[in-house]
Amino acid sequence: MRFIPITEQIRTHVSTEEAAFYLCKKPQTMRSWGCASNKSIPPIKPIKIGNKLLWSVKEIKKLLNIE
DSSP states (O other): OOOOOGGGOOSSEEEHHHHHHHHTOOHHHHHHHHTOOTTSOOSSOOEEETTEEEEEHHHHHHHTTOO
16 A cells, blocks of 8 residues: 655544554554553554544654654
């Protein structure tokens, strides 16, 4: 799958697969972050719409020290 560079991303949120690509993680890692308990706080939290997790582009850029 091909994704546009995070620096060119105009959407506010991206899919789990895109977030995993940008952060060099596996999609399953991202999903586990989405289900993390209060004991293990993930670096970023998604929003859930229906059964999909969406990840903030702003937070991804912050983790990557882009913004």
